Amino acid sequence: MIELYLKTNEIKKLDLISEIKTDAKDLFNIRIIDFTDSVLKEVSEKFGLDLSIFNQRKDIEISSHYLKSHDQLSFNFSIPNYNSETLFKEEEIFIIIKKEVVFYFLSSNIDKDFVNLTKTRYDFTSIHFGSHLEHFVFQIGIISDYYADLTEIISKRIKRFYENILNSKEYDATDLDLIMILNFNNLLIKESISNFQRILHLLIQNKFELITITTKINLELDDIAVISDHIQFNFDRLDDLEENINSKIDLEQNKIFRTLTIITVCISLPTLIAGIYGMNFKNMPELDWKFGYPSAIGLMIISFIIALIYFKMRK
Incomplete structure (x- = not known):
C-alpha cells in the first residue's frame, strides 16, 4: 500500500x-x-x-x-x-x-x-x-x-x-x-x-x-x-x-535440605540399632530373651522419637 x-x-x-x-x-x-x-x-x-x-x-x-x-x-x-x-x-x-x-x-x-x-x-x-x-x-x-x-x-x-x-x-x-x-x-x-x-x-x-x-x-x-x-x-x-x-x-531449597537432614538423622539411630542386632555373633543375650524382639523394636522407635523431640526443641 x-x-x-x-x-x-x-x-x-x-x-x-x-x-x-x-x-x-x-x-x-x-x-x-x-x-x-x-x-x-x-x-x-x-x-x-x-x-x-x-x-x-x-x-x-x-x-x-x-x-x-x-x-x-x-x-x-x-x-x-x-x-x-x-x-x-x-x-x-x-x-x-x-x-x-x-x-x-x-x-x-x-x-x-x-x-x-x-x-x-x-x-x-x-x-x-x-x-x-x-x-x-x-x-x-x-x-x-x-x-x-x-x-x-x-x-x-x-x-x-x-x-x-x-x-x-x-x-x-x-x-x-x-x-x-x-x-x-x-x-x-x-x-x-x-x-x-x-x-x-x-x-x-x-x-x-x-x-x-x-x-x-x-x-x-x-x-x-x-x-x-x-x-x-x-x-x-x-x-x-x-x-x-x-x-x-x-530458602525453599534450604528448608527441603534441612527437612531431609532431620529425617536422615532420625532414621540413622534406628538403623544403627537394627544393624547391631543384625550381626551374626554367638554371644548376644538379647536374642534369647522372650521380649528381645519387641524390646529392640521399641528401642528403635524411642530413639527416633527422641531425635525428633531434640530437633523440635532446637527449632
Whole structure:
C-alpha cells in the first residue's frame, strides 16, 4: 500500500507506484508499506533514489545505516513491535529525504501503531506544516512517543510481575524465563533507541537542510534521554526481581535440605540399632530373651522419637 501526505494535510492512498505524480508540488512524504523488491525497483526508477542502504541493513556500523550524498539522505533503524504479548519483534524502518520529499518504507504493523498513536495524541487535521522537514520532525516525535509507550508497556509488565511474585509462595523456572523475556524486550528497546539517537546526532552534525529544525530535534533527543533512563530503571528492577526470586528459591531449597537432614538423622539411630542386632555373633543375650524382639523394636522407635523431640526443641 502507498500513502501520500500532502501539504493540505490530506492523505491519499494508492495501489501502484505509477499512480504517483513526480511533479506534484503539494507532496510532503510518501509512505510505502509492506514493500517488495519490485516496488523498491519502481520507486528507485521513478524518483531516482539510491536504495543501496537496503543492502546494508545487517551491518553493525552506524555508517552503514546513515548515507548522505549531495542530494539525498538515507538512514534506517530497527524498532521493536509490541503487538506480541510476550516477545517483541524487530521491524525495519527506512527513511530517504530527496527533493523536498520524505520517503518512508515500513511494515504495516509499525505503520498501524504510528497511525493509532498519532490519532490518540494529536489532532492531525489542525496541524499545519510549513515544509517537508517540519513534517519529518513531527514523525520523529511520533517515533519518540512510540519508544515511550514501549518502555511504559515493559514497566507495567514488570510491576505486575513484581506484585505476583510478592503474593506468591511458589516459584519455578517459568518465572525466570519471563524475566529473561522482559530483559530481552527491554534490550531491544535500548538498542533501537541507541541507534536512533546516533542518527539524530548525525542529522544535526551534517546539517542536511536541517538547520531550521535542529532545535526541535534536540528537544526530541532530550525526551529520548529521559526514556533511556526509564529503560535502565527497568533493567535494575528486573535484576532485583531475579535476585529476589533466586533468594527465595534458595530458602525453599534450604528448608527441603534441612527437612531431609532431620529425617536422615532420625532414621540413622534406628538403623544403627537394627544393624547391631543384625550381626551374626554367638554371644548376644538379647536374642534369647522372650521380649528381645519387641524390646529392640521399641528401642528403635524411642530413639527416633527422641531425635525428633531434640530437633523440635532446637527449632
